Amino acid sequence: MNDMPTRKLGSLEVGAQGLGCMGMSHAYGVHDDDAESVATIHRALDLGATLIDTANVYGDGANERLVGRAIADRRDEAVLATKFGITSPGGGMRVRGDAAYVRECCEESLRRLGVDHIDLYYQHRVDPEVPVEETFGALSELVSEGKVRNLGISEAGADSIRRAHAVHPIAALQSEWSLWTRDVESEVVPTCRELGIGIVPFSPLGRGLLTGAVTSTDELAPDDVRRGFPRFEEGNIDRNLAIVDALRTLADSRDVTAGQLALAWVQHRGVDVVPIPGTKRRTYLEQNVAVAELVLTDDEIRAIEAVTPPDAVAGERYPAEYTRATGR
Known part of the structure; x- marks a missing residue:
């Protein structure tokens, strides 16, 4: 077992880094090695990455x-x-957030997961047609019934976070946060810190682009959703990879990869931050977990930010149909 440092999300104590499981069944190309995926989850637990993250929509329940x-x-x-x-x-x-749907989804997730309770249950996106008070009222009932232990909210704006938290305390906000997705820093992160809500960054490696592992959109599987994401489009991807090259030069001086340095930057955003880099391979998991104890100096953080200015990133993070469902 590993003595990974722990952090708090509300009352939850978790490893300082978790594991995002989406790519094992959804979105990023071929999903044909469940045995390796299971072994990766087991290895995460062995290493102290105890926060295991999934969603009902990933692979339509798979x-x-x-x-x-x-x-x-x-x-x-x-x-x-x-x-x-x-x-x-x-x-x-x-998106959908009405009370009946909340309960229906919870019961279905409990059955698929084969558990009697969910430790952290997130509203994946805020429904603009349903008051967040209705959604979190229904979630609060699930907590009272013991089916859910802690509540979370994902990709929400500051106002929605405040309104939901007033109905029932929120343990964690899950939102995209990385070297080139930093818009949460203006209002969302300060709101969470004011209210004592932990922060769980997803895609801290820029959907793999910050690792340098993807050098062309042509390398992606035909059904990989990233083919439709602006930052991977022809023209944009070359400009973004130039940023990665600059990051790699800094990483070489620390004898780490560009991805590890990018992840370390997220890990250093605060003791209330628990990133969940996603992978379906033990090799990459172990590289990610090693970052949990990588210490950066203030000078190194400034150098990283200097070569990855947010305004240098080419392309929006989501295509338009996704952006419309994002609450921030």
């Missing part, structure tokens, strides 16, 4: 079933997080 199988014999070691609220994974993004 990812929850996979995670459920992986943790079946190690339930007490895992802090299990899942989400509800996105109803159309394949064609754009539509």
Whole structure:
């Protein structure tokens, strides 16, 4: 077992880094090695990366079933997080947050995961047609019933966070945060810190682009969703990879990879930050977990930010149909 440092998300104590499981069943190309995915989840638990993150929409339930199988014999070691609220994974993004749907999704997730409670249950996106008070009222009932232990919210704006938190305390906000997705820093992060809400950055490696592992959109599988993301489009990807090259030069001086340095920057955003880099391979998991104890000096952080200015990033983070469903 590993003595990874721990951090707090509300009352939850978790490893300083978690594991995002989406790519094992959804979005990023081929998903044909469940045995390696299960082994990766087991290895995460071995290394102290106890926050295991999934969602009902990943693989239309397949990812929850996979995670459920992986943790079946190690339930007490895992802090299990899942989400509800996105109803159309394949064609754009539509969201739903009415009370009846909240309960329906929870019951379905419990069955797929094979558990009697969810440690951290997120509203995946805020429904603009349903008051967030209704959604979190229903979630609060699930907490009272013992089916959910802690509540979270994802990709929400500061106002929605405040309104939801007033109905029931929120343990964690999950939003994209990386060297080139920093818009949460203006209002969302300060709001979370004011209210005592932990922060769980997803895609801290820029959907793999900050690692330098992807050098051309042509390398991606035909059904990889990143093919439709602006930062991976022809013209944009070359400009973005130039940023990665500059980051790699700094990384070489520390004998780490560009991805590790990018992840370390996120890890250093605060003791209330628990990034969940996603991978389906033990090799990459171990590279990521090593970052949890990588210490950066203030000078190094300034140097990293100097070569990765947010205004140098080419392309929006989401295509338009996704952006419309984002609350920030």
